[in-house]
Amino acid sequence: MEARKIEQIAMRWFEAFNTKELDKLLSLYDDNAQHFSPKLKIHKPETNGLVKGTGALREWWQDAFDRLPTLHYKVKTLTANEYRVFMEYTRTVQGEADMEIAEVLEVKDGKIVFSRVYHG
Template sequence: MNPDDLKNIAKLWFKAFNEHQLENLLELYDDNAEHFSPKLKIREPKTNGLIKGKDSLRNWWKECFERLPTLQYEVNKLTADSEQVFMEYTRKVEGEEDLLIGEVLEIKDGKIIFSRVYHG
């Protein structure tokens, strides 16, 4: 895919996430998508940080949106090639310190097939 198309998918991702529009967010993912996050390792240790499939993603983000109703991501930078987009953003939650995050979305046929989150 064209790098600009991948950046547009990332922009749709941020819009859906920041509006806490769970189904719009999930629509961007392949049915068998995988997601890795250090937060998963902490909150759900049995996953070892990795979940698979839209149902798992739905459960993860539903709980996240309910637990953190003020959660917002502020985009700092998007960098894309023909297969993936790197997103650098700041996680903002009322009452918490801001957290700089890097995330890679691997995209195939217009759908996210794998996402990986990195932060300290």
């Protein structure tokens, strides 16, 4: 897949996330996609930071949207090749300090198959 198309997937990801359109967000993922996040380790320690499948992703993000109604991501940079996109963005939540985040989305056949979040 062309890097430009991978970047378009990333931009649709940000749009769906920021509008909290969960079905639109999940439509970008393969049914068996995996997602790793340090926040998962904190809020769902039984996962050890990793969830598998769109059902688990739905549960995780719905919980996040419910807990953090002002959650918003601002894109800083996108760097893509034909397999993945590296995203840098700022996480803002009213009443919390902004957090700088990096995330990698791995894409196969036009769908996200793995995502990994990095932050301090």
